[in-house]
Amino acid sequence: MTEVPGLQADCEELLGAFREADTVRFERFAELWRERRFHTVFYGRIRALERNKLTKKTLEVAQQYFLPPYTFQIRVGALYLLYGLYNTQLCQPKQKIRVALKDWPEIHKFQQDLIDSQHYDAAYIFRTLRLARAFHFTAMPKLLNYRTKKKFQESECKEEFKDPSNRVNSLITNDVLEELMNIHDHYQKMKCVISADKSQPDKALSLIKDDFVVTLKDITLEHQEWQQKRMKLFINAKETDEITNKKEERTFLESEGSERANALARIKYRSYSAVVEASKSRRHRQVKLESSESGSCYGKSPSKKNSRRPQPARRRDEVQVARETVTRHIGMPVIMEEDNSDEEGVSLPKRKRRC
Amino acid sequence: MAAAEAAPDYEAAEVYTRAFRVGALGRGWRRHLGPPDLSLAGEAAADAEAAVAAELGCAAETAAELRAVCSIGVLMSSDKEEDPDVIPEDSSLLTLQIRKKALEKREETIIVDRACRQETLAYEMESHAIGKRPDNPTDQVEEGELLLTLNIFYPVIFQKHKDHKPYQTVLVLGSQKLTELRDSISCVSDLQIGGEFSSQPDQAPEHISKIQICLTRILDLLRSNCYYWDSLKKHDRASSLLAHLKDLYKSAFFYFEGIFYNDRRYPECRDLSRTVIEWSQSHDRGYGNLQSVKMEDYTFNDLSLKIGFPYLFCHQGNCEHIIIITDIRLIHHDDCLDKNLYPVLIKKHWLCTRKCFVCKMYTARWVTNEDSLAPEDPCFFCDVCFRMLHYDAEGNKLGDFLAYPYVDPGIFN
Numbered sequence: 017m018t019e020v021p022g023l024q025a026d027c028e029e030l031l032g033a034f035r036e037a038d039t040v041r042f043e044r045f046a047e048l049w050r051e052r053r054f055h056t057v058f059y060g061r062i063r064a065l066e067r068n069k070l071t072k073k074t075l076e077v078a079q080q081y082f083l084p085p086y087t088f089q090i091r092v093g094a095l096y097l098l099y100g101l102y103n104t105q106l107c108q109p110k111q112k113i114r115v116a117l118k119d120w121p122e123i124h125k126f127q128q129d130l131i132d133s134q135h136y137d138a139a140y141i142f143r144t145l146r147l148a149r150a151f152h153f154t155a156m157p158k159l160l161n162y163r164t165k166k167k168f169q170e171s172e173c174k175e176e177f178k179d180p181s182n183r184v185n186s187l188i189t190n191d192v193l194e195e196l197m198n199i200h201d202h203y204q205k206m207k208c209v210i211s212a213d214k215s216q217p218d219k220a221l222s223l224i225k226d227d228f229v230v231t232l233k234d235i236t237l238e239h240q241e242w243q244q245k246r247m248k249l250f251i252n253a254k255e256t257d258e259i260t261n262k263k264e265e266r267t268f269l270e271s272e273g274s275e276r277a278n279a280l281a282r283i284k285y286r287s288y289s290a291v292v293e294a295s296k297s298r299r300h301r302q303v304k305l306e307s308s309e310s311g312s313c314y315g316k317s318p319s320k321k322n323s324r325r326p327q328p329a330r331r332r333d334e335v336q337v338a339r340e341t342v343t344r345h346i347g348m349p350v351i352m353e354e355d356n357s358d359e360e361g362v363s364l365p366k367r368k369r370r371c
Numbered sequence: 372m373a374a375a376e377a378a379p380d381y382e383a384a385e386v387y388t389r390a391f392r393v394g395a396l397g398r399g400w401r402r403h404l405g406p407p408d409l410s411l412a413g414e415a416a417a418d419a420e421a422a423v424a425a426e427l428g429c430a431a432e433t434a435a436e437l438r439a440v441c442s443i444g445v446l447m448s449s450d451k452e453e454d455p456d457v458i459p460e461d462s463s464l465l466t467l468q469i470r471k472k473a474l475e476k477r478e479e480t481i482i483v484d485r486a487c488r489q490e491t492l493a494y495e496m497e498s499h500a501i502g503k504r505p506d507n508p509t510d511q512v513e514e515g516e517l518l519l520t521l522n523i524f525y526p527v528i529f530q531k532h533k534d535h536k537p538y539q540t541v542l543v544l545g546s547q548k549l550t551e552l553r554d555s556i557s558c559v560s561d562l563q564i565g566g567e568f569s570s571q572p573d574q575a576p577e578h579i580s581k582i583q584i585c586l587t588r589i590l591d592l593l594r595s596n597c598y599y600w601d602s603l604k605k606h607d608r609a610s611s612l613l614a615h616l617k618d619l620y621k622s623a624f625f626y627f628e629g630i631f632y633n634d635r636r637y638p639e640c641r642d643l644s645r646t647v648i649e650w651s652q653s654h655d656r657g658y659g660n661l662q663s664v665k666m667e668d669y670t671f672n673d674l675s676l677k678i679g680f681p682y683l684f685c686h687q688g689n690c691e692h693i694i695i696i697t698d699i700r701l702i703h704h705d706d707c708l709d710k711n712l713y714p715v716l717i718k719k720h721w722l723c724t725r726k727c728f729v730c731k732m733y734t735a736r737w738v739t740n741e742d743s744l745a746p747e748d749p750c751f752f753c754d755v756c757f758r759m760l761h762y763d764a765e766g767n768k769l770g771d772f773l774a775y776p777y778v779d780p781g782i783f784n
């Protein structure tokens with residue numbers, strides 16, 4: 017058995033509900049667990065050999081949510097989930113939770129965070145698991161048997177669960193900016209010292225932009241804001257989708273004004289990111305929108321969006337199309353260069369060159 | 372003070388890791404963990420609120436509250452009458468809905484739903500050593516010891532095994548020598564009897580039966596004790612068993628990460644890897660510097676290994692087994708803690724034995740080639756049918772054929 021069908025969906029549903037509850041208290045998690053009677057996930061007439069395999073797989077699935085890049089709340093939820101699954105399993109002796117050496121520093125930091133932020137219930141539960149010898153301390157998270165032919169199931173990355181990837185922020189930290197500022201000031205001072213006029217550097221020595229550290233900081237902030245906005249848009253779009261499916265006519269008439277504004281904004285997004293489909297004769301040179309996302313599940317074929325043309329008449333379609341647009345084509349905001357070339361522009365010649 | 376070695380990580384994502392010293396993994400973990408984690412004693416008893424409060428930095432009352440709020444009873448069913456075999460009717464869990472359908476389908480198609488003997492054997496093998504403790508405390512595995520899981524593949528004999536090669540799974544301790552693993556590998560080629568015996572079938576060394584396999588294993592154990600060994604060697608049966616190839620050709624080697632570990636314990640052992648090393652050095656073949664060392668000088672902790680990467684065990688000159696290390700972890704309270712039981716076999720592939728062509732009942736003991744009396748080449752016979760067909764009442768050879776004693780790979784079932 018390579019996987020337990022339906023298990024990932026159930027775990028994600030429970031963790032999703034926990035996230036909605038917007039808390040990290042174990043009491044709340046326990047309520048959600050009891051509602052779903054999650055302990056029955058091991059039930060069914062299963063013989064011992066298969067039950068061992070099943071339980072191992074179950075713990076493996078739950079364990080993946082316990083590590084980065086998932087958000088703090090999801091990780092706490094995963095900890096509770098592991099606690100529940102470990103203690104309600106039917107195997108005797110109990111199957112253990114595997115922890116790899118490379119992941120331990122992260123887990124240790126997580127535990128420290130819990131204690132420091134006084135999330136006593138989570139810290140207590142982690143401590144309880146440790147004392148109960150629930151962990152196997154391993155070299156690697158999974159057993160490896162040189163299965164090169166095995167197809168890796170594209171693990172559904174639930175975007176809402178994950179922390180927005182903080183690559184820019186982890187590179188340009190406050191320390192780095194401070195350091196840069198210091199070096200920059202020092203450099204300016206040195207230039208003044210060797211210049212004729214001691215109060216300001218010679219014109220000949222001005223080789224860099226004076227305010228580049230400030231600009232760098234602004235760009236980093238802008239990126240962060242954009243990321244958060246994108247996250248919000250994604251979640252809103254999903255909610256909008258649900259609303260659309262549930263309440264058919266009513267909502268449209270209510271907040272028409274703001275809806276229209278939103279829709280207009282989305283159309284604008286779409287127009288910046290839509291790409292003209294090449295004619296049949298040039299099928300092999302189909303233009304591709306290069307999305308600057310990294311490691312996202314947006315990597316589906318771009319040609320899909322080309323078929324969704326704007327239909328201003330039906331509001332629902334528009335919203336749905338907009339949703340697709342929003343979820344698939346949020347490109348980076350365009351940075352205007354001097355020659356004003358639009359990176360995600362529609363011009364075919366540019367694409368041809370790149371192809 | 373040496374810098375902390377990096378933790379093992381993938382070299383090929385999700386397939387195998389880069390090479391690392393096994394002993395370093397043990398050190399890495401022991402550096403991070405405290406005595407309670409490494410301890411092999413039973414589960415720690417529920418401890419005092421004071422200890423909880425101290426560790427979490429909270430008040431004692433909070434600790435008491437935590438114990439109540441986070442107790443596992445909170446997650447269990449309040450209904451004590453629940454039967455784990457019964458899937459609840461109205462479950463919201465997708466897992467259970469799917470499982471229920473699968474079980475219902477099984478009920479429709481299978482008449483008698485119970486474990487077959489292969490499943491029973493597999494479960495027994497997996498769990499027989501769990502929790503075992505030695506009689507002698509000095510034989511107990513130490514805290515912080517490493518446990519390696521190895522898959523040892525059978526040499527491919529059958530076409531049907533081309534894509535999914537059958538293997539055995541063995542657990543070894545990090546502190547064990549390579550020779551201990553080598554001795555524990557039971558391969559049918561060790562039991563093969565060399566020689567053509569069509570003219571003198573009675574002189575073929577005693578055929579292997581399951582009892583004799585057992586005896587061979589006992590002999591191996593006793594070999595370590597010289598007193599018993601000397602007296603046994605004089606015994607007829609024992610000496611005939613010794614005529615088998617395992618004792619005639621004792622050479623073997625392991626290949627891990629560019630180093631050949633040769634068995635040099637006995638004077639008869641030869642360096643089988645010499646040919647390979649000479650070949651590699653004769654021209655610049657791009658295999659780097661291959662070395663040859665003695666197997667008995669190394670433990671698993673001394674090795675540099677990749678997890679999930681195929682290595683080699685070679686014996687009998689040309690019988691090759693692929694070995695893959697699938698897992699390395701710290702020893703745990705629930706594992707077998709008796710050193711003498713390691714290496715432990717926890718999984719074995721069930722091979723169907725080849726039956727006699729005539730009676731289709733008994734396991735084949737003879738194989739014939741160029742047999743004018745047999746319908747196919749090669750043809751397999753049990754002892755009785757073989758003699759009945761190929762020899763007359765006086766024991767004279769009838770017809771033309773070549774006959775070899777045959778040991779079926781399924782003999783270890």
